[in-house]
Amino acid sequence: MARRSDHTREELRDMSIRAARAIVRAKGTQALTARAVARRIGYTVGTLYQMFDNFDHLVLAVNIKTVSEIRRRMEKATHDLVDPKAKLKAIAHAYTEYALAHPGLWRLAFEHQMPELDNYPSTLTDQTDAIFVWISDLLGQLTAAPRDEIAAAALWSGVHGVCHLSVTSKLGLAGTRAAMQVVDQMVDSVIAGAEQKAAAARA
């Protein structure tokens, strides 16, 4: 053994992330271990630490892929739409659909915490920030008012909360159907609230 060089470091990195995602999908977050990933790519644990500083960095790489996948689905869902309100609804739906379809990956992305909470890679924070700005922009188009960051935060938090309670089965209502209804009412209400606030500010 040793010095196989079957794959470049880049390939091994990609294989590891793929393997990790497959494990989470199949057996949940708990089953994601360094040894399980190594076994799946046909290498030893030691090799894994050539690509990632530590286990948290592997998780981070998985999460970056998850969040970018969520963003891509959101963009695809809004592509044919022009109405800002319809876009916001499509974004919320895409987010919720992903969370319910891939609860393991979604939870890993939004529940994982770095030991040092300072140095999150910008590759990840930039993505969540971009979602926030995007929502904020669409909301601004609707209200024709200066950026309402509070409303944007409420909108995203609200949808996120439905997903989280849904995925952890604490919503009190079961099923994707029910979750979507809650999301719809949530989005409608927050948008209406933001519009009302903007109208009051103009008067």
Added chain:
Amino acid sequence: MARRSDHTREELRDMSIRAARAIVRAKGTQALTARAVARRIGYTVGTLYQMFDNFDHLVLAVNIKTVSEIRRRMEKATHDLVDPKAKLKAIAHAYTEYALAHPGLWRLAFEHQMPELDNYPSTLTDQTDAIFVWISDLLGQLTAAPRDEIAAAALWSGVHGVCHLSVTSKLGLAGTRAAMQVVDQMVDSVIAGAEQKAAAARA
């Protein structure tokens, strides 16, 4: 050693839960291990398994205490109030204040997942169900309409979402102050939405 009987099984259970909570508060969820709890109460790991079937059951006991503590704070916050809207806001504030003040305990309670998701003890699920019914009732008083479970779910999910993104520092806005503003706007919007829906149903 052996057969010390310094404490009853009941006392040991209580000591363990207290120790676990202290560890989470001081060093976070990651630091909560069976050995750490045992060390803190001055016993061996083996003894811990006399009170709890397994580690998850210890976590469960901690979470039951956390959720009942949250409920108690909510009740205290609404005690002097009569207006349903004011009560709902007080509930939301109490929930958020607890989450931000004790992020470790709060996350442990709402992110922890049992391997067998079926057998959650009713002592825990009853509590979250009661919160849901409570909110649902207050909302019903406001709208004078039949129970709107969707709106109740939206209200609680919304507040929960703000807390979760806040506690995991993904809100885009920092600080307790900002989180409270988002919660306020959230509660106002969802309540307004529910009232509007009820009015439309009457017409």
Added chain:
DNA sequence: ACCTGAACACCGTTCAAGT
């Protein structure tokens, strides 16, 4: 230079052995 295998200090969990 790349990969392995074994080691280290930790986990949760179990259980024979002591009092």
Added chain:
DNA sequence: ACCTGAACACCGTTCAAGT
């Protein structure tokens, strides 16, 4: 009956030793 201590199978992480 109660508690310990050591064991078991696992972790994440490191690194000398091989090719």
